[in-house]
Amino acid sequence: MKILLAASEVVPFAKTGGLADVAGALPLALEELGEEVIIAMPKYKAISEDKFRIQKSKEGVPFSVIGKNIKVYFIESDKYFNRDGLYQDKTGDHKDNLERFSFFSEGVLNLLKRINFTPDIIHVHDWQSALIPVYLKTVYKNDAFFKSVKTVLTIHNLGYQGLFPKEEFPKLGLDWSLFNIEGLEFFGKINILKGGLEFCDIINTVSPTYSREIQTKEFGFGLEGVLNKRKECVFGILNGLDYSIWDPATDKFIVKNFSINSIDGKSKDKEDLQKLCKFPLKPDVPLFGIVSRLAEQKGFDILSDGIDSICKMDLQLVILGTGDLKYHLILENMVKKYPKVISLHLKFDDQLAHKIYAGSDIFLMPSKYEPCGLGQLISLRYGTIPLVFKTGGLADTVDKNNGFVFARYAKEDLIKTIKASVAAYKNKQGWLSLMNTAFECDFSWEESARKYVQLYTSAARKP
Numbered sequence: 001m002k003i004l005l006a007a008s009e010v011v012p013f014a015k016t017g018g019l020a021d022v023a024g025a026l027p028l029a030l031e032e033l034g035e036e037v038i039i040a041m042p043k044y045k046a047i048s049e050d051k052f053r054i055q056k057s058k059e060g061v062p063f064s065v066i067g068k069n070i071k072v073y074f075i076e077s078d079k080y081f082n083r084d085g086l087y088q089d090k091t092g093d094h095k096d097n098l099e100r101f102s103f104f105s106e107g108v109l110n111l112l113k114r115i116n117f118t119p120d121i122i123h124v125h126d127w128q129s130a131l132i133p134v135y136l137k138t139v140y141k142n143d144a145f146f147k148s149v150k151t152v153l154t155i156h157n158l159g160y161q162g163l164f165p166k167e168e169f170p171k172l173g174l175d176w177s178l179f180n181i182e183g184l185e186f187f188g189k190i191n192i193l194k195g196g197l198e199f200c201d202i203i204n205t206v207s208p209t210y211s212r213e214i215q216t217k218e219f220g221f222g223l224e225g226v227l228n229k230r231k232e233c234v235f236g237i238l239n240g241l242d243y244s245i246w247d248p249a250t251d252k253f254i255v256k257n258f259s260i261n262s263i264d265g266k267s268k269d270k271e272d273l274q275k276l277c278k279f280p281l282k283p284d285v286p287l288f289g290i291v292s293r294l295a296e297q298k299g300f301d302i303l304s305d306g307i308d309s310i311c312k313m314d315l316q317l318v319i320l321g322t323g324d325l326k327y328h329l330i331l332e333n334m335v336k337k338y339p340k341v342i343s344l345h346l347k348f349d350d351q352l353a354h355k356i357y358a359g360s361d362i363f364l365m366p367s368k369y370e371p372c373g374l375g376q377l378i379s380l381r382y383g384t385i386p387l388v389f390k391t392g393g394l395a396d397t398v399d400k401n402n403g404f405v406f407a408r409y410a411k412e413d414l415i416k417t418i419k420a421s422v423a424a425y426k427n428k429q430g431w432l433s434l435m436n437t438a439f440e441c442d443f444s445w446e447e448s449a450r451k452y453v454q455l456y457t458s459a460a461r462k463p
């Protein structure tokens with residue numbers, strides 16, 4: 001099958017979140033399965049021509065290569081992409097994001113003609129490329145070049161929809177008749193993601209549970225009606241994890257490598273992390289780790305409500321992340337009060353993240369909602385037991401056999417589950433068997449890529 005993947009961020013070129021990981025890793029797994037894939041993304045200022053060996057195609061389009069032979073084509077624009085920040089700068093969202101990503105979406109369709117590549121499937125991601133299905137079914141409706149092309153839209157987080165004032169509608173180059181409830185209108189505003197959901201052939205999300213949750217009022221962010229209307233076309237495929245990056249046996253960032261067959265090294269990594277946090281070097285005290293955006297979505301509302309009680313338990317807690325100022329302040333106060341129990345690192349730090357995944361005993365991820373989540377998958381790989389709220393991708397990957405799960409989103413339930421995990425940690429034999437189950441979990445991309453191929457096949461068969 002011929003597949004074009006269009007995304008606003010792709011690892012290793014540009015990343016702000018999990019979308020980039022998927023857009024960079026899925027094509028590699030598809031290529032391994034024998035599919036023909038190309039990628040299109042904006043050419044942001046930060047993308048180095050030298051570092052990524054960017055060349056020009058014979059048609060004059062800049063491209064780089066990943067995997068064996070996956071061409072990543074860049075959509076260029078001095079006006080729209082040659083600036084700092086993918087979506088925002090220090091002052092907030094770029095004011096012309098609607099124009100930037102409608103330019104990108106049209107640019108992708110023009111690119112296909114330019115390089116004469118007719119895909120069977122265009123796979124778009126989140127609102128930034130959601131206009132592609134809209135343009136295909138409207139502006140390009142009678143264009144023979146795109147006649148057989150089908151579209152799949154993956155939602156990575158329904159919380160971001162691309163909302164803009166009605167007045168900007170003419171900039172999209174669409175007929176005003178599309179500004180209605182069956183089209184891009186959403187309570188008087190333009191909703192780009194909604195347009196994509198209405199016009200794509202198949203809707204997909206990044207876990208089976210999240211695909212059901214988004215059809216409910218609680219998780220639907222106002223789009224549950226649209227999703228429910230199309231429920232026959234809504235699917236959920238779990239993200240994989242790139243085990244070449246996340247592997248305790250080869251990880252270059254940690255002081256001692258380890259694996260299921262030689263877990264001794266993990267205690268050295270714990271000691272290293274305890275030193276780094278200036279904690280007492282106690283092997284018998286469970287060390288909890290968090291690597292996360294400090295946001296309500298990630299459970300920081302109930303966590304900060306319960307943090308004082310948590311710090312009174314016989315445990316240690318290291319937190320790495322940045323986010324809402326109010327959580328920075330609450331946690332900083334806790335560090336002053338309990339310096340031997342809690343250690344706070346308010347930054348983005350890949351190396352420290354590796355050290356936390358490797359050196360912790362328990363990985364705390366009480367997200368209020370979680371489309372898929374990578375943290376729990378990484379921690380399982382490092383024999384670090386995840387403690388999660390039962391939602392979205394967390395519910396699909398963690399259960400009592402490989403972790404700790406609470407089912408009511410409340411401070412009391414979080415605290416109770418942390419207490420239970422501290423008690424469980426004291427039982428060495430039980431803990432070892434929990435770690436073994438964690439090590440044995442397999443969330444590699446291969447299985448997920450096979451499911452994507454099935455999804456593409458069913459999209460291609462649509463009338």
Ligand code: ADP
Pocket residue numbers: 017018019291292293320321322347348349350353372373374375376
């Ligand atoms: P998100 O909703 O933020 O995309 P995910 O769990 O899907 O959440 O992915 C987050 C990824 O970013 C994980 O790989 C995690 O390790 C990493 N990460 C988050 N915060 C930090 C940080 N402060 N420093 C280093 N890595 C981080």
